[in-house]
Amino acid sequence: MKTIAALAALAISLGSRVQAQTLPTAPCFIYDDDKIEAPCSVSVKNTSSYSIRLYGADAEPEFWSTAAVNGSWADAQGRGFNKNFLYITGANKEGVKIPMTHPVLARHNDSTPTQWQVSFFVPSAFSRNETSVPTPTDKDVTIQRAPLFKVAFKEFPGFATxxxxxSCEADLRAALAADGVATLGGTDWSRVWAQYDSPFTLFGRHNECWVRVQ
Structure with missing residues (x-):
């Protein structure tokens, strides 16, 4: 676990100040009553219009299984999810089953709008180092180490379209511009759409749009 001083120094190097707190030990959960693992993060800022989190600051590396999909967001939703789901249910060289995590991410940048990266978070039990992460057998699925990155995000409920x-992203970018918060573009982590719930969850659904910020 990183110390408060280490986190503060890290935040300063990114051009922002992290609130005085330590990272939780893995595994991390986004809701107090939710036992589905999520990547660890540090809360940096909360406003009435958006919040900011810092990811990748934990001492342990974090990884994502990522399926590359060409096409529309609907294509990414279907094929990308299925490729990752097959990976965690045994389509890997080790033949192991991996617990489901959240969120499911769909990300791309504006220069390649039809090239999507759909990602599942690899649970902490498998991700102490790259050699311990099961190897996908599908050539379209790769394992990516999560970068150190800071995102502004906005939440909304329901079955996301x-x-x-x-609409969420447009509102978020407008609020960031109004506050003078600089955004970062040009990478596959600069614009992310996150969904946290199973398709079988009918009520209390949680979705977020993320924009990478400086």
Missing amino acids: EKDFL
Whole structure:
């Protein structure tokens, strides 16, 4: 676990100040009553319009299984999810089953709008180092180490549509611009759509649009 001083120094190097707190030990959960693992993060800022989190600051590396999909967001939703789901249910060289995590991420950048990266978080039990992460057998699925990155995000409920995510992102970018918060573009982690719930969850659904910030 990183110390408060280490986190503060890290935040300063990114051009922002992290609130005085330590990272939780793995595994991390996004809700107090939710036992589905999520990547660890540090809360940096909360406003009435958006919040900011810092990811990748934990001492342990974090990894994502990532399926590359060409096409629309609907294509990414279907094929990308299925490829990752097959990976965690045994389509890996080790033949192991990996617990489901959240969120499921769909990300791309504006220069390649039809090239999507759909990712599942690899649980901490498997991700102490790259050699311990099961190897995908599908050539379209790769294992990516999560970068150190800071995102502003906005939440919304319900079964998310592409229109919902676009509206969420437009509102988020407008709020960031109004506050003078600089955004970062040009990478596959600069624009992310996150969904936290199983398709079988009918109520209390949680979705977020993320924009990478400096």
